[in-house]
Amino acid sequence: MDAQVTVDPDFDLELRLLLEGVYLKYQHDFRHYALASLRRRITQAMTRFNCATVSQLQDRVLHEPEVFAGMLQYFTVQVSEMFRDPPYFRAIREKVVPILQTYPFVKVWVAGCSTGEEAWSLAIMLQEEGLLSRSLIYATDINPEALRTAEAGVYALDRIASFSTNYLNAGGKASLAEYYTAAYSNAIFDKRLKAQIAFSDHSLATDTVFSEVELVSCRNVLIYFDRELQARAIGLFHDALAPRGFLGIGSRESLRFSPYVDAFTEFLREERIYRKQ
Amino acid sequence: MSPAEAVLNIEAIVIGASAGGVEALGVLLDGLPAGFQPSLLVVLHLPPHRPSLLTKLFGARCRLPVREAMDKEKIERGTVYFAPPDYHLLVEGGKTLALSQDAPVQFSRPSIDVLFDSAARAYGPALLGLVLSGANNDGAAGLASIRAAGGRAWVQEPENAMSSTMPAAAIAHAGADLILPIRDMAERLAHLRSGRAFAI
Numbered sequence: 001m002d003a004q005v006t007v008d009p010d011f012d013l014e015l016r017l018l019l020e021g022v023y024l025k026y027q028h029d030f031r032h033y034a035l036a037s038l039r040r041r042i043t044q045a046m047t048r049f050n051c052a053t054v055s056q057l058q059d060r061v062l063h064e065p066e067v068f069a070g071m072l073q074y075f076t077v078q079v080s081e082m083f084r085d086p087p088y089f090r091a092i093r094e095k096v097v098p099i100l101q102t103y104p105f106v107k108v109w110v111a112g113c114s115t116g117e118e119a120w121s122l123a124i125m126l127q128e129e130g131l132l133s134r135s136l137i138y139a140t141d142i143n144p145e146a147l148r149t150a151e152a153g154v155y156a157l158d159r160i161a162s163f164s165t166n167y168l169n170a171g172g173k174a175s176l177a178e179y180y181t182a183a184y185s186n187a188i189f190d191k192r193l194k195a196q197i198a199f200s201d202h203s204l205a206t207d208t209v210f211s212e213v214e215l216v217s218c219r220n221v222l223i224y225f226d227r228e229l230q231a232r233a234i235g236l237f238h239d240a241l242a243p244r245g246f247l248g249i250g251s252r253e254s255l256r257f258s259p260y261v262d263a264f265t266e267f268l269r270e271e272r273i274y275r276k277q
Numbered sequence: 278m279s280p281a282e283a284v285l286n287i288e289a290i291v292i293g294a295s296a297g298g299v300e301a302l303g304v305l306l307d308g309l310p311a312g313f314q315p316s317l318l319v320v321l322h323l324p325p326h327r328p329s330l331l332t333k334l335f336g337a338r339c340r341l342p343v344r345e346a347m348d349k350e351k352i353e354r355g356t357v358y359f360a361p362p363d364y365h366l367l368v369e370g371g372k373t374l375a376l377s378q379d380a381p382v383q384f385s386r387p388s389i390d391v392l393f394d395s396a397a398r399a400y401g402p403a404l405l406g407l408v409l410s411g412a413n414n415d416g417a418a419g420l421a422s423i424r425a426a427g428g429r430a431w432v433q434e435p436e437n438a439m440s441s442t443m444p445a446a447a448i449a450h451a452g453a454d455l456i457l458p459i460r461d462m463a464e465r466l467a468h469l470r471s472g473r474a475f476a477i
Contacts, residue, residue, distance in 0.1 A: 036367035036395040037377035079378045223348045223376045226369075230349070250348075252361050252376050257349040 014054035015042060021058055022075075026068055028142060029205040030075050032229035038075070045074040072143045077224060080117040081159070082176075083166035085219070085251055089121060090171045091271040092215075096246050097129045100214055106135045107213040109240060111204060111233070112221030113139035116150025121167075122217065123193040128173045132196050138211065140202035151199045153189035160187050204233040209240045216241060220250040227257060234260045238276060247274045285429065287315050287472045288403035289352070289368075291396045293389030293419070295322040295411025297439025301459045302409060303338065306357065308463035311340045314472040315405070317357040318346075318374075318396065320366060320387045322411070331359045348376040360387035367395035385415050393419025402427030405469070407462070408453075409433045411443025417450035424451055431455045431462060 012035070019031045030038070042054060049067060051057040060067045083089045100106045106126075110119045119139035126132040141147050155163070164176040180187040202210065204221070216237045222230050237247050238260055247264060249272045255261050264274040294302050298321050309317075321331060329345055335357065336343035343357040352358070352372045360366035364376040365387050375395075382388035393406055393416065406423040408416045410433060420430050430453045435441035437458040448456060457465065468474055 034369065034375050034377075036369050036375045036398075037365065037379055037391075039398075040391065040394070041379065077377065077379055079380075220378055223378070227349060252346070252364055253348050254350075256347075 011039065011054060014058070015039065018042070018054050018058040018061065021062055022068070022071075025062055027206070028072075028075070029203065032205065032226045032232075033075070034224055034226050037077075037224065041074040041077075045071055048074075069145070072145065076114075076143055076146075078114045078143070078146055079220070080114045081166060082117045082121045082155075082163035083170040083172070084118065084121075086166050086169035086171075088170075088219070088248060088251070088271050088273075089125060089166075090169070091268050091273060092122075092217075092248065093125050093129065093171050095268060096215065096273065097126070097131060101129070101131060103214060104134065106131060106215070107211060108135060108137045108215045108217065109211070109213045109237075110137060110139045111202075111216060111218040111237070113141050113147075113150055113199070114143070115146050116153065116199070117155070117163075118217060118219070119150065119197055119199075120153055120189055120193065121170075123197055124167075124172075124176075124179050125170075126196075127193060132193070135196055137197045138213070139197055139199045142201065142203045144201065147199050147201065151194070153191075153194060154186050155189070157182060157185050157187050204236060205229055209236055211240065212242050213240050213245065214242050215246045215248070217248045219248065220253070222249060222253050231258050231260070234258045238263055241276045243276060245276045247276065248272060249274070285405075285469075285472075285474045286403055287405045287429070287469055287474070289316045289318065289396060289400050290405045290407065290466070290469075291393055291423070292317060292319045292407045292409065293393065293411070293416035293443075294319070294409040295385075295389075295413060295415065295440065295443055297410035297412075298322070299334075300410075300439065301433060303335070304459045305407070305409075305463045305466055306335050306339045306341075306343075308467050309339060309341055310467055310470050313341055313355050313467075313470050315469060316352045316354055317341070318352075318360075318366065318368070318392060319357060320360045320389045320392050322385055322387070322389075322413075322415070323362050329359065329362050335359075346374045346376065348374065350374045360392065362387075365391045367391060368399040369395075370399055372399060383413060383415050385413070389416035390419035394422045397422040397426040397428055400426075400428065404428035406430050407432070407466075408444050408447040409459070410438035410440045412440040413443055414446040414450075416443060417446040420447045420451035420453075429454045431457060431465075433462060434458050
């Protein structure tokens with residue numbers, strides 16, 4: 001049976017100390033992550049690193065940098081798929097790209113890109129729409145290991161079938177196979193797509209805006225933040241977006257609970273694509 | 278005063294259902310009277326990647342508002358929230374909803390255990406957990422968390438359930454305050470209209 005979250009009253013206290021310690025020692029700020037799911041992941045990390053309490057885990061995290069590196073996959077969640085949630089990608093292709101076509105140059109920011117599937121998906125779509133050569137995609141994340149995977153553009157072949165289905169449902173114009181070569185059990189995506197993607201380290205919790213962009217795509221990242229951090233992140237997107245720029249978020253996320261609700265208009269309600277006022 | 282005579286003050290009800298659960302859930306939700314006070318949070322196992330029709334299905338029959346949970350939404354009284362397909366549904370300390378795409382738990386996302394654990398923390402003794410028909414073990418650990426935090430547990434009588442595995446596992450692992458056929462459970466639930474009741 002899955003590790004049960006104990007109702008130990010000190011758990012939250014120790015968790016706060018752990019997050020504070022991680023921030024002071026490693027400058028990674030998880031202090032405003034949504035607690036309910038973080039508790040579960042920290043409980044799993046305690047099992048993984050053989051610690052009976054969060055305080056024991058803190059001891060190891062502070063004194064063994066490799067334990068901290070291993071902890072990143074518990075602080076953050078890496079779930080991604082190419083063309084995940086195909087109606088979203090179809091909407092970007094059919095409704096947003098025609099407007100982006102009117103610009104001389106287009107910058108896109110995939111915030112919290114994890115292992116890169118969404119950034120590669122957008123590159124393929126922009127390529128098919130003839131826009132990639134005058135586009136730049138910033139793909140950012142806080143997890144260096146995830147970023148390395150993202151940059152490599154190598155995904156297990158057994159994931160390709162579902163990626164292909166998504167690609168077609170998202171309005172793909174060719175076959176996904178046009179964009180990768182199979183080698184052993186992996187699919188290696190075309191390096192020419194990568195020329196237009198800049199992978200880099202960026203934290204929505206502690207960093208600032210680095211460029212003006214026309215489209216921000218940040219899906220299923222905000223659900224891991226509390227309201228305060230969510231507001232900070234949406235503020236960054238707002239500041240980064242050019243006037244009338246687009247913001248796409250996850251299908252169960254909303255700007256309704258953030259102070260920026262009036263700074264955006266709903267562009268496509270169902271697909272959760274907003275437009276800066 | 279024995280625990281059986283204690284006054285209950287139920288703020289929220291969490292419900293877990295799987296195989297055979299649509300029917301059981303229908304009986305429960307149909308029986309809720311208008312003005313029912315406690316909030317209801319529901320995990321029903323479903324195949325991922327399909328738009329959820331649950332809110333339409335149950336919303337047409339239920340006297341209370343039925344919604345699919347939205348991240349960071351404040352939990353309102355007398356409202357039924359369903360976990361969206363492919364997301365875990367959790368309760369945060371401030372009684373707001375949270376979603377996550379953490380790994381499936383026991384092959385399930387949404388997971389009943391994940392909802393129950395987080396709700397147990399947020400509501401403590403003001404929580405009632407219901408485990409209905411299902412063909413797996415999800416909900417057993419979560420129901421134990423609810424009871425450990427002082428909340429109450431009702432389980433559908435396994436012989437009365439279309440799939441008995443899940444209610445039987447919950448009873449074996451967590452025990453229950455009441456084990457009931459679904460119609461009796463619906464009737465008792467309706468009596469919790471104000472959230473306050475004597476005994477279980």
